[in-house]
Amino acid sequence: MLCIKRKQETVRCCDMTTDMMADCIVQLHCMTGCDANSGFYGKGKKSVYDQVAKSPVARQQLSRCGDNLALTEEVLEQLFAFTRSIIYGDNKSKTMAEARAAKWRTIKKKSFIRLPPDADSLRQHCLRANYLAYLVRHPSLKHHPSPIGHGWELINSIV
Numbered sequence: 001m002l003c004i005k006r007k008q009e010t011v012r013c014c015d016m017t018t019d020m021m022a023d024c025i026v027q028l029h030c031m032t033g034c035d036a037n038s039g040f041y042g043k044g045k046k047s048v049y050d051q052v053a054k055s056p057v058a059r060q061q062l063s064r065c066g067d068n069l070a071l072t073e074e075v076l077e078q079l080f081a082f083t084r085s086i087i088y089g090d091n092k093s094k095t096m097a098e099a100r101a102a103k104w105r106t107i108k109k110k111s112f113i114r115l116p117p118d119a120d121s122l123r124q125h126c127l128r129a130n131y132l133a134y135l136v137r138h139p140s141l142k143h144h145p146s147p148i149g150h151g152w153e154l155i156n157s158i159v
Contacts, residue, residue: 023059023063030136031065031126037129037132038125040088043088051086057085061082064078066135067134068134084096084116087116088103090102096122099116128147130151
């Protein structure tokens, strides 16, 4: 049981959300930005949480993130679809390139920062989110596996 301890009270975390959301809350946190992974510019956690709470498809898309250390192409595609549809609200585009082009056409004040990430950047983001979700969802691991190859690279002996 996970609890938050405040000065005078202890709050049971399971009382703060539904069972359906509890099954994907870690994945949602890792995908939308956390200490070790970036977020999406202008996309707050609360608005994304509210959309996921209403969408069984979104919960299913997130559910397998962190199941395994190796991110399969199938799970990666689910996370790409989640990013396009839930985070950026684009249900028509089939690729990140299409989503970026569609968003660019609708932006009045042109700014690259408001575009969805390209496929290569989002792939790295998803690899990191999967790695982080794996660590949280497998608390019994005695030693964490190396993050190298899971969204991080070693350059000049620095991760």
